[in-house]
Amino acid sequence: MRRRPERQLTREDGYTLTEMLVVIGIICLIAAVLTPNLLNQLGRSKAKAAQLQLDTTASSIELFKSDVGRYPTQAEGLKALVQDPDSLAGWTGPYLKGAQSLNDPWNDPIVYTLAADGRSFTVQSLGADGKPGGTGLNADIRAPAAP
DSSP states (O other): OOOOOOOOOOTTSSOOHHHHHHHHHHHHHHHHHHHHHHHHHHHHHHHHHHHHHHHHHHHHHHHHHHHHSSOOOTTTGGGGGTSOTTOOTTOOOOSSSOGGGGBOTTSOBOEEEEOTTSSOEEEEEOTTTTSSSOSGGGSOEEOOOOO
16 A cells, blocks of 8 residues: 655645634624524414414314314313313214314414303414414414304
8 A cells, every 4th residue: 555645734725714704704694684584484384383273173173063062161171172071972082182282383272262152162372472462473363263
């Protein structure tokens, strides 16, 4: 085996500190421009996921009604979709995969409200801030109203 001759390092080999700082500065500028857009996109995707989850929950409530003959009571809440409340006749659930399905993408509980007459309901997410009302990503999200 033949050894290659060792090469002497010269002053021109490698990168200078200035060159490295310029490259790091360019990377930081690109990150500063892209990061707000990416975070905004993430917020919008969570809002879309919340809408889909609320639609799924509303459909599950309708399935519960078709099996049991009524909507879950306010006291039973959405837990009636994952656990049989008091061995109800006709309950063929679970109608949702698990307890995590009862939380919105921001990990706040989905709000279920049964009308006083028991003939309609609403399901909603309180948005990114978890408070009623709001605008933009903090706005409340509702599933289409039940008949």
